Amino acid sequence: MPDPRNPLSDPARRAPDTLLVHGGTERSPHGETSEAMFVNSGYIYPSSGAAERRFKNEDPGYIYSRFSNPTVEMFQKRIALLEGAEAARGLATGMAAVTTALMSQVRAGDHVVSARALFGSCRYVVEDFLPRWGVTSTLVDGRDPENFARAMQPNTKVVFLETPTNPTLELCDIAAVAEIAHAHGAKLIVDNVFATPIFQSPLKLGADLVCYSATKHIDGQGRAMGGAILGSQELIGGDIHTFIRQTGPSMSPFNAWVLLKGLETLSLRVERMAQNAARIADFLAGHPKVARVLYPHHKDHPQYELAKRQMSSGSTLIAFEVAGGQENAFKVSDALAIILISNNLGDAKSIITHPRTTTHQRLSEEIRLESGITPGLLRLSVGLESADDLIADLSYALDQV
Numbered sequence: 014m015p016d017p018r019n020p021l022s023d024p025a026r027r028a029p030d031t032l033l034v035h036g037g038t039e040r041s042p043h044g045e046t047s048e049a050m051f052v053n054s055g056y057i058y059p060s061s062g063a064a065e066r067r068f069k070n071e072d073p074g075y076i077y078s079r080f081s082n083p084t085v086e087m088f089q090k091r092i093a094l095l096e097g098a099e100a101a102r103g104l105a106t107g108m109a110a111v112t113t114a115l116m117s118q119v120r121a122g123d124h125v126v127s128a129r130a131l132f133g134s135c136r137y138v139v140e141d142f143l144p145r146w147g148v149t150s151t152l153v154d155g156r157d158p159e160n161f162a163r164a165m166q167p168n169t170k171v172v173f174l175e176t177p178t179n180p181t182l183e184l185c186d187i188a189a190v191a192e193i194a195h196a197h198g199a200k201l202i203v204d205n206v207f208a209t210p211i212f213q214s215p216l217k218l219g220a221d222l223v224c225y226s227a228t229k230h231i232d233g234q235g236r237a238m239g240g241a242i243l244g245s246q247e248l249i250g251g252d253i254h255t256f257i258r259q260t261g262p263s264m265s266p267f268n269a270w271v272l273l274k275g276l277e278t279l280s281l282r283v284e285r286m287a288q289n290a291a292r293i294a295d296f297l298a299g300h301p302k303v304a305r306v307l308y309p310h311h312k313d314h315p316q317y318e319l320a321k322r323q324m325s326s327g328s329t330l331i332a333f334e335v336a337g338g339q340e341n342a343f344k345v346s347d348a349l350a351i352i353l354i355s356n357n358l359g360d361a362k363s364i365i366t367h368p369r370t371t372t373h374q375r376l377s378e379e380i381r382l383e384s385g386i387t388p389g390l391l392r393l394s395v396g397l398e399s400a401d402d403l404i405a406d407l408s409y410a411l412d413q414v
């Protein structure tokens with residue numbers, strides 16, 4: 014047994030790297046080193062009276078894995094400790110997390126203000142699904158906080174944004190938008206997938222809820238889907254818990270176990286990936302075949318000052334425009350030997366995507382161009398390979414243009 018008088022017995026005294034390895038671990042009587050995988054759906058009660066007490070919330074034990082499971086709970090505790098959140102819930106996917114966060118905070122007649130540069134499915138939920146249920150939405154250019162202020166209505170209940178955005182790595186000023194949302198009695202929900210909990214802390218900047226696709230950097234090895242929502246005990250234990258319990262977008266115990274392992278190495282991986290990304294951004298910025306590079310901590314980024322203030326690193330993603338449009342962008346992607354063509358991101362393997370013809374093909378050309386998704390734009394998710402190899406791979410591919 015660890016010494017309970019040791020100050021480091023208190024998780025609040027531990028650094029993030031320590032929390033990522035030990036946070037939330039609950040050992041069974043067998044004393045396993047690694048977290049156990051509880052793949053059961055249900056739980057038994059020692060008596061009928063015990064079952065009754067559990068259903069009345071008088072006894073905190075488990076009831077049913079749709080809303081409570083020991084392995085999922087370890088994942089939730091670990092990510093909550095890392096984020097400095099009072100509470101967290103694990104979900105089946107990142108989209109389950111975003112949809113649950115939004116749906117649990119609105120009802121027919123409400124209004125949502127959202128930044129327009131969003132992950133494709135997030136935009137679909139805000140623009141297409143919410144209005145079907147009587148929740149109107151206004152999409153704004155999220156780069157200027159004033160645009161959120163102008164779009165607020167008396168019935169605005171939620172402001173939603175992601176920063177940096179997919180795929181053009183535009184930024185929103187989280188602290189400024191939080192102030193605007195709160196002045197109107199609305200909640201700010203931030204999709205923090207691109208920045209990861211290691212490089213940006215939306216709750217500390219005033220957000221009410223933060224969402225993750227755990228499929229991305231948290232797994233980061235292409236194995237499992239997952240999502241998470243974090244925030245105050247009041248919000249998470251209230252409407253969000255009820256929404257998950259009654260509608261079932263739940264995380265599976267197996268995926269929670271994979272993602273617990275992912276969290277153990279999260280900071281190691283994303284810090285190395287971001288170091289690689291910074292070097293590659295410098296390489297691309299000086300290349301004659303590259304018309305434009307977008308990387309938050311690169312001095313050419315239009316919101317460089319905000320990036321330095323809000324994020325502790327430039328992230329693991331780069332967007333860049335190949336001179337000469339789509340034909341040349343395809344030539345570059347097709348000439349790569351190490352970097353893979355895929356739409357995932359945050360993976361140990363470097364991945365390149367042409368947003369115009371894949372993740373953002375549903376949008377009209379007009380909306381795409383307004384969001385900076387030009388025919389020559391490529392999104393690069395930088396992995397854990399040698400930075401020298403990645404630069405050589407890109408250099409060869411750009412020479413084919």
Ligand SMILES: *Cc1c(COP(=O)(O)O)cnc(C)c1O
Nearest residue numbers: 106107108132204206226228239
């Ligand atoms: C991938 C992603 C999502 C959705 O996550 P899934 O796990 O694929 O459902 C949401 N937001 C952003 C920014 C993403 O990159």
